[in-house]
Amino acid sequence: MGRKYLIYYAIAHAEFRFPELQSISELFGFQVSLPDSEEDRDPTRPFMIVELDEDRHARLLAQRCILVKAIYELLGEGVTYEQLHASTKSNKSIWDKYQQNSFRFEVTAVNHTIPSERKVKIMEDFEYMEFQGPITLADASVVLTYFEEYPIKHTLRKRTEGDGDFDRAFFGRLIEEGACRSLKHKFDVKQRVYYGNTTMDAEISLLMANQALAAPGKLIYDPYCGTGSMLFTSAFFGAMVFGSDIDGRQMRGKNLNPPGIFQSADQYGVLNRILDCCTFDITRNPFRTGGILDAIVSDPPYGVRAGAKRLGRAKERPVPRAPLETYENTTSYVRKPYELGDLTADLVLLARYLLRPGGRLVWFLPTASEEYQDVDIPVCEGMELVANSEQNFGKWGRRLITMRKSTNCPEYPPPSFDPAYRMAELGDQATAPSGHRGFREKYFAGFKKIGDSSN
Amino acid sequence: MVRLITHNLLACHVRGCTTNNFPLAFKDVEIQLREAEFNQDFLRGFLPKLEWRALVDTAKSLNDQSLPDTPPAPEQMDTEFLKALHHVLLEIHVEEGAMVCANCGHVYPISNGIPNMLLQEHEL
Incomplete structure (x- = not known):
């Protein structure tokens, strides 16, 4: 049984997403299991959860796939805030081995900006994880990221409008940032x-x-x-x-x-x-x-x-x-x-x-x-x-x-x-x-x- | 450029020139030696596609005697042989000069390392 990983994608070239994933996994000889439901595979959305055998495969995908912004080990997900926390708590066996590591916490959203007061509150709400290692911003050994995904609104509005009214939320441990940005620049x-x-x-x-x-x-x-x-x-x-x-x-x-x-x-x-x-x-x-x-x-x-x-x-x-x-x-x-x-x-x-x-x-x-x-x-x-x-x-x-x-x-x-x-x-x-x-x-x-x- | 691996893949393709049209002979060459990455898998994978006789003769015409007249069996290829093959195939660059067909005499000029393999109308 594979482990769940969250892929954070660039919103571009939707039709190229699956062929690329397939090619890179074939090149390095490993399996990627895609989600079952059509909706969870929607290539126009920024997140997709896949199953892989190990972290190394996730790193290879991040290093080669041009459309991948970053890959995370999935620690929790939900369509409501409560669901996300319930899911994270149930996955304790995945994250409790990092409780003593140095770490950093990131809170971010797609198509939206979370106001800074709520950002602080979100971080505090993860207190039950009891991470005791030092908090280091520069070179933390564990980076935990909380994402909220909002629908695209094609109207002019404040970036913080409709705060908390997200479609899905994800929580994960960063495996590797995609090389795509630097390669595109290169x-x-x-x-x-x-x-x-x-x-x-x-x-x-x-x-x-x-x-x-x-x-x-x-x-x-x-x-x-x-x-x-x-x-x-x-x-x-x-x-x-x-x-x-x-x-x-x-x-x-x-x-x-x-x-x-x-x-x-x-x-x-x-x-x-x-x-x-x-x-x-x-x-x-x-x-x-x-x-x-x-x-x-x-x-x-x-x-x-x-x-x-x-x-x-x-x-x-x-x-x-x-x-x-x-x-x-x-x-x-x-x-x-x-x-x-x-x-x-x-x-x-x-x-x-x-x-x-x-x-x-x-x-x-x-x-x-x-x-x-x-x-x-x-x-x-x-x-x-x-x-x-x-x-x-x-x-x-x-x-x-x-x-x-x-x-x-x-x-x-x-x-x-x-x-x-x-x-x-x-x-x-x-x-x-x-x-x-x-x-x-x-x-x-x-x-x-x-x-x-x-x- | 124009490495010997490329040279080993190119034959004269003038219309009607179908025998004795390979290998092309180097003429008036200017050579540079440049180091290349050594990759055993690449060499082993390519070996079955090489015309060995043509490669050895061409290397000799450029004063490189390092290759044996017949290639060793795959299990007997030691590092020394592969290094020699690597050098001949990938590190000798013909930068200027020409490649000439022994059969029809067509001259394919090489300038700044790029050979011109285009044909004139009467050769199509």
Whole structure:
């Protein structure tokens, strides 16, 4: 039977909460039992009670989960003040071993401010715990925290209004504060020495590294690495990372030596974990073999800020048999647009080739919110869906898709990146209309329905 | 950058160039040696995917003779061997120069540690 722990969550990215919890517990190989009732699992609320085997697991969650603010050992809970104290008293066997420790008491609330007079009274009401150790504010060995959770009131009001009228109250012993705050600050794009206009924000790139189960001894690849934001967070968690991009200028920066992507890596102390960065088009890739990667993490270009391109000429015309003289030492390569529907299908097929069995593909799929359906996610034999979380921006959103290559599957051949292969592997899905096919056109048309001429 | 582990994964991919297109030969290289974290699990996990002959020959072409001509069996890999492998795979960085295909002669230039593996229109 596990012990109860209280997780205090940041109110952001609700749909990412469970996938992250699942990924981190899988990465370190332990179980997390979620509460039974739907209401107690509500990911838009700041608190959730889970069962874990030991404190160490709680610490691991706090250290890796980006959405976790802190984790406490649960000592009491209730929907009324009396209930909370009754529950705390009944849990005496959990807390009586700390009676002689140095300790500190915190009283706080979510969506509310408890007036200081009542704060003092609340602390005094816990007198029955008979804690006799010294009270130390700076480095107490036990930190006891009392929380009240209030409903969100979308009106202007005094922070102390409706005091005591809370939904739930919790009381716990702090196990560990989440590393999320400091990591978000550490990877803040604005503090980075080199970044571009498509650089992924810190929080999401950390979340993606978690979904990829980034850890020492692993090799992780981003085929659309751009300025490298995905590489840095995975490398920070100990993985070796490899990046490629069709546009070498994104990686290099203008007249930068060493290239910008290496300068940023150096800033984070992970330069040695960047295996390499190469300029190539993923549809014309030089990989000698597949089955080499533990994860692919990528935010593919979806044509709004950066247009997706692949090598080749858009319009058919006779191909010169030899390079034109002027090609020597220039960087002009013919490119053609790469439709997002084709790109995503190819990405999944490429992942199936390059990943080891059990390896993960973590990527963002932008979609028009009204048109999205679950069948939009390209699936093929050998790749299974693990998680699908939406970040909604109104008329469009992007979905963080986590897939896994099946563990007992044959070796797959390299994809050929042409319509026939997509059709053979994905069937109708290869060409079916979806919330992401033609995303660029939809975006710039303001996501109006075809034939809708209003405004 | 361009470490030998990367080099061991890259083959010439010019259209029609499908035989003798691996390994690419280093040319006019400028090399830096930089320390990397030693991780046994990473090395052991990657070993089955390496083309050993190509790795040994390439290391020799860069004046590193530390690897045996055939890799030892997994249970006989001692720390000394793994350290040598670690050094060859991860600590030798080709910063400038080129990689050349022995079959078709395509030159993949390396500048500031980033190789350019793009192809021209007639090679697609």
